[in-house]
Amino acid sequence: MTASALDIRHLSVDLGSGKERRTVVDSVSFELRRGEVLALVGESGCGKSKTAEAIMGLLPPGRSRVRAERIRLGEHELKDLPSRAMRKFRGRDISMVFQEPRAALDPVFRVGQQVSSVFRRHRGHSGSKARTASAEMLLRVGFAEPGRVMRAYPHELSGGMCQRIGIAMAMACRPQVLIADEPTSALDVTTQAQVLAQLIRSCRQEETAVLLITHDLGVVAQYSQRALVMRQGKLVEEASVADLFTRPHNEYTRSLLTMAQAGMA
Amino acid sequence: MREVMRPLARKLFQALLLVVGVTLISFLLMVWFGPDQTYTLIGKNATTEQIAEVRHQLGYDDPFLLRYGEYLLELVTLDLGVSNASGESVRTLLARTVPISLVLMIPGFVLGNGVGIALGLASAHRRGRRSDRLITALSVTGMSISFLVVLIAFQVLFSTPYGLDLFPVRGWRVSGWTSYLHYVTVPTLALLFVTFGYNTRFYRALFIEEIGRDHIRAARALGASESVILWKHVLKNSMVPIITRIMFSIPLVVISGSLLIESYFGIPGIGQATFEAITSGDQPVLKAVVGLTAVAFVAIQFLTELLCRRLDPRLG
Numbered sequence A: 001m002t003a004s005a006l007d008i009r010h011l012s013v014d015l016g017s018g019k020e021r022r023t024v025v026d027s028v029s030f031e032l033r034r035g036e037v038l039a040l041v042g043e044s045g046c047g048k049s050k051t052a053e054a055i056m057g058l059l060p061p062g063r064s065r066v067r068a069e070r071i072r073l074g075e076h077e078l079k080d081l082p083s084r085a086m087r088k089f090r091g092r093d094i095s096m097v098f099q100e101p102r103a104a105l106d107p108v109f110r111v112g113q114q115v116s117s118v119f120r121r122h123r124g125h126s127g128s129k130a131r132t133a134s135a136e137m138l139l140r141v142g143f144a145e146p147g148r149v150m151r152a153y154p155h156e157l158s159g160g161m162c163q164r165i166g167i168a169m170a171m172a173c174r175p176q177v178l179i180a181d182e183p184t185s186a187l188d189v190t191t192q193a194q195v196l197a198q199l200i201r202s203c204r205q206e207e208t209a210v211l212l213i214t215h216d217l218g219v220v221a222q223y224s225q226r227a228l229v230m231r232q233g234k235l236v237e238e239a240s241v242a243d244l245f246t247r248p249h250n251e252y253t254r255s256l257l258t259m260a261q262a263g264m265a
Numbered sequence B: 001m002r003e004v005m006r007p008l009a010r011k012l013f014q015a016l017l018l019v020v021g022v023t024l025i026s027f028l029l030m031v032w033f034g035p036d037q038t039y040t041l042i043g044k045n046a047t048t049e050q051i052a053e054v055r056h057q058l059g060y061d062d063p064f065l066l067r068y069g070e071y072l073l074e075l076v077t078l079d080l081g082v083s084n085a086s087g088e089s090v091r092t093l094l095a096r097t098v099p100i101s102l103v104l105m106i107p108g109f110v111l112g113n114g115v116g117i118a119l120g121l122a123s124a125h126r127r128g129r130r131s132d133r134l135i136t137a138l139s140v141t142g143m144s145i146s147f148l149v150v151l152i153a154f155q156v157l158f159s160t161p162y163g164l165d166l167f168p169v170r171g172w173r174v175s176g177w178t179s180y181l182h183y184v185t186v187p188t189l190a191l192l193f194v195t196f197g198y199n200t201r202f203y204r205a206l207f208i209e210e211i212g213r214d215h216i217r218a219a220r221a222l223g224a225s226e227s228v229i230l231w232k233h234v235l236k237n238s239m240v241p242i243i244t245r246i247m248f249s250i251p252l253v254v255i256s257g258s259l260l261i262e263s264y265f266g267i268p269g270i271g272q273a274t275f276e277a278i279t280s281g282d283q284p285v286l287k288a289v290v291g292l293t294a295v296a297f298v299a300i301q302f303l304t305e306l307l308c309r310r311l312d313p314r315l316g
């Protein structure tokens, strides 16, 4: 068993085609260790989401290009995997939670159908077995009455509830890696902390490694062991959280820290 | 139950108001300011008394509301008078011609939308790739050729010795499935050819919008296959615009589509009957067609509303 859950070497993403082509992720390399929480920070538009989508294989092939020397998930090389094979890993071994929790759920299906579909797909569960597993999973992310949530449609639920459901679906198959892309930025301040605490708790239980994308340095300090700093598509710093806050190497990191302090004051 | 009934009752009330509105318009256009038959009946050299007499018999001197009420009653009871041209009762004329138009138009209409949805889905799925560009090129070509040219070309191609010579040039002598297919094939292909471009473009744009939604990316991130994405998530989320488009194009296709196709192929449907009524100024027939089309529009709007509520929980 390798020590890293995710091993990324020289990952680049180009968007658009022809003259419009732009490199939005530029030769990014990092390693996510088993069970750790690794933060990825950087200002809006620096390429954090595209990095995540490239790893997940979610970028549209016609209008984007992903190049990498290595995208390893545990023992598996995901680079250049045909989409059919890649699909088997998604939601089972590597999963993702998104920024807009309500928009990430299908508005015309009940929550129960959506959660169950993950168990049917990856575990081959039948209808009733998938429903039982879904109810259990929803209990574990903090729903006291899973039956009621399962009958609801997403528009009937709060953003915080939708994100708990997102977490339940992403964690349903106990993935090795969870990429959480600003999972609480769209929620109101009071629920942010609870939902994030729930996400981290679920991942600890399942020993899932987390790539936590955020621009909240408070979150970085509280939950992660190490952090990556990204700027204009490039990683400019990789440090333990203790070092990041006390001895930032990079000028840009220092300015981020100063800005954060100014914002908090 | 009350919560369910209240919006329904409101919708029904709105539909009723709409019926009053559209029938009022068609009454004004077709009856109140419509053609005056006095002189057709008594000639040009009549005395004032004769004119007044005839106008009285025709009911032209009745007050507005009474005449509108009578018009509504005619529509509701389907007691639509007799055709000036043939003396046939308008109700029998409708019963004779409308079914022909329906069986003539339905195959092309269903196929047109089915092909449009299938090609639109394929095109949206392979957006920017070669197959998408091919489908787009075909659609634009289809859209840019005039209906009349298509009709003539298809007739020559399928129904004359210059082409395949497989189908009748015109007419409608249908007495069973074989003869039905014999007569319906060329009009269906022509209709399909002229509509598939518009349908494909519409459905492609719709599906591209749906494929771009966050929940589609989220479903992919959880390992959903492309077929589940397209057939389950994209299609179900697109149902409301699909149903709306289909429902609202029914009256247009039946009336204007059949108007052209039927007069061109000499098929005795409602389109041809309407065409003849227009050219001969056969007011009772026109009055019935316009009034009933308006009522059909409102009925369709009401049905569409109900259907969409069932399909999208956010509307319910």
Ligand SMILES: Nc1ncnc2c1ncn2[C@@H]1O[C@H](COP(=O)(O)OP(=O)(O)O)[C@@H](O)[C@H]1O
Binding pocket: A015, A016, A022, A024, A042, A043, A044, A045, A046, A047, A048, A049, A050, A051
């Ligand atoms: N379809 C696209 N075509 C070209 N550039 C894009 C497209 N989508 C996003 N971008 C650019 O890619 C960059 C990275 O975006 P993203 O990864 O979403 O940033 P972040 O998540 O860090 O806020 C941004 O500068 C954005 O403007």
Ligand SMILES: [Mg+2]
Binding pocket: A048, A049, A050, A181, A182
């Ligand atoms: Mg982002």
